[in-house]
Amino acid sequence: MTSPSAAFPVADAETAARTALYGPEFAADPYRVYEGLRAYGPVAPVEIAPGVGALLVTDHRAALDLLRDPETWSKDPRRWQETVPADAPVLPALGWRPDALANDGTAHRRYRRVVTDSFALVPPHELREHTRQVAEQLIARFAGNGRADLVAEYASRLPVLLLNRLLGAPEEQSDRLAAAFSGMLAAATAEESVAAKALFFGYVDELIALGGLRGGPDLTSRFVDHPARLTHEELQAQIVLTVTMGHTATANLIGNALARMLSDDRYYGSLSGGGLTARDALHDVLHNDPPLANLSPHFARHDTDLHGTPVRAGQLVLVSYAAANTQRGRTRPGESGGAGGSGGGAHLAWAAGPHACPVQNPALLVATTAIERLTAWLSDIELTVPHPELAWRQGPFHRALVELPARFSPITPAEAGVPRPLG
Ligand code: HEM
Numbered sequence: 001m002t003s004p005s006a007a008f009p010v011a012d013a014e015t016a017a018r019t020a021l022y023g024p025e026f027a028a029d030p031y032r033v034y035e036g037l038r039a040y041g042p043v044a045p046v047e048i049a050p051g052v053g054a055l056l057v058t059d060h061r062a063a064l065d066l067l068r069d070p071e072t073w074s075k076d077p078r079r080w081q082e083t084v085p086a087d088a089p090v091l092p093a094l095g096w097r098p099d100a101l102a103n104d105g106t107a108h109r110r111y112r113r114v115v116t117d118s119f120a121l122v123p124p125h126e127l128r129e130h131t132r133q134v135a136e137q138l139i140a141r142f143a144g145n146g147r148a149d150l151v152a153e154y155a156s157r158l159p160v161l162l163l164n165r166l167l168g169a170p171e172e173q174s175d176r177l178a179a180a181f182s183g184m185l186a187a188a189t190a191e192e193s194v195a196a197k198a199l200f201f202g203y204v205d206e207l208i209a210l211g212g213l214r215g216g217p218d219l220t221s222r223f224v225d226h227p228a229r230l231t232h233e234e235l236q237a238q239i240v241l242t243v244t245m246g247h248t249a250t251a252n253l254i255g256n257a258l259a260r261m262l263s264d265d266r267y268y269g270s271l272s273g274g275g276l277t278a279r280d281a282l283h284d285v286l287h288n289d290p291p292l293a294n295l296s297p298h299f300a301r302h303d304t305d306l307h308g309t310p311v312r313a314g315q316l317v318l319v320s321y322a323a324a325n326t327q328r329g330r331t332r333p334g335e336s337g338g339a340g341g342s343g344g345g346a347h348l349a350w351a352a353g354p355h356a357c358p359v360q361n362p363a364l365l366v367a368t369t370a371i372e373r374l375t376a377w378l379s380d381i382e383l384t385v386p387h388p389e390l391a392w393r394q395g396p397f398h399r400a401l402v403e404l405p406a407r408f409s410p411i412t413p414a415e416a417g418v419p420r421p422l423g
Pocket of ligand 1: 100101102112115241243245246250253286291292295296348349350351355356359362363
């Protein structure tokens with residue numbers, strides 16, 4: 001830990017003025033908010049829901065020091081959660097569950113192994129082929145229309161369909177999974193939220209029952225058969241984590257990368273060879289618009305300080321991957337990559353340390369394939385709303401587009417199922 005610096009106001013999450021990371025103002029321009037928070041130094045006081053304070057790490061070095069120090073920082077929220085109102089809207093995301101994300105040490109390693117061992121058994125060529133099939137199934141639904149919302153009809157639809165397949169559920173169940181997800185996102189009342197959650201857990205329980213019988217090559221069967229011998233509740237939690245992380249973060253990654261790509265002429269060049277590629281757009285987004293903007297909740301095991309900011313035992317500290325990545329500048333769509341641009345360098349979009357995303361390569365493969373299939377089929381897509389005017393979802397954790405309206409030359413029914421050649 002570095003010593004406190006007198007140059008900055010103290011970032012005390014309980015007493016200092018807290019900056020809201022929710023609401024329309026933050027959603028419209030979070031990067032302006034992060035710049036303002038830098039006045040506090042590496043760690044700033046924020047509010048993640050009305051009345052729920054946290055400390056936010058905006059500095060790359062401080063973020064790494066936190067993420068790599070499980071001796072000082074726990075991922076177990078149970079002590080903290082007793083201090084938060086039971087109906088706080090952030091509790092479903094941050095509350096304790098028997099899963100990899102919310103546990104430390106041996107329990108964490110046991111849960112994480114189930115996920116990593118099971119994904120390791122999915123060969124990349126099979127993952128690519130499943131993604132291709134799902135992508136083309138979706139594109140065929142809107143290709144004849146000449147316009148589409150590439151978030152609702154593609155980016156956020158594709159991961160659900162793909163995960164449903166990987167988990168071994170029958171194809172017709174994917175609509176149920178998608179409905180549960182959009183229900184959870186759109187729930188305006190506690191009753192709606194409970195109903196959407198019940199739908200989701202019903203789906204997960206049926207999967208577990210199927211996986212228990214089948215012993216097949218799908219992820220659910222691998223979770224069920226794993227030598228860790230997870231209990232039913234633990235199985236539920238690992239599947240829920242896989243589906244929620246896999247769906248939301250991958251949907252945001254594809255959506256944000258498409259938005260950048262379709263706002264930048266250098267990518268059109270790539271369709272005829274020589275320009276920037278889907279991979280470039282994904283790396284650009286991982287630096288400049290990370291799909292999960294602020295997460296990695298950690299709780300101080302004892303009173304401590306983080307790069308000069310006092311932190312009390314049990315206090316919530318979040319890492320702003322978005323702020324840390326863009327500390328030395330942010331590349332906007334259409335600009336050449338600078339310090340924070342697509343030209344490389346370390347970013348924290350997957351977090352770091354023992355809880356870093358265990359599925360980085362598969363997730364990148366899925367996102368790359370999804371973007372390549374779309375641009376191979378429809379080679380003249382244009383956004384109908386310019387990038388600076390796109391609307392972003394509210395909330396502290398995600399960087400997610402509300403919609404991505406686009407137009408393109410429709411493909412006639414005769415062409416459906418036949419991707420256009422590149423170039
Ligand atoms: C198929 C897709 C994905 C799956 C199944 C998946 C799964 C997971 C799991 C199981 C964890 C918990 C690891 C642990 O605590 O040890 C995790 C963490 C994480 N994932 Fe992924 N992930 C996926 C895609 C992504 C994408 C696209 C991103 C964004 C670029 C992402 C970013 C992260 C981050 C930042 C964490 C750390 C979160 C925290 O500690 O709060 N993931 N992921």
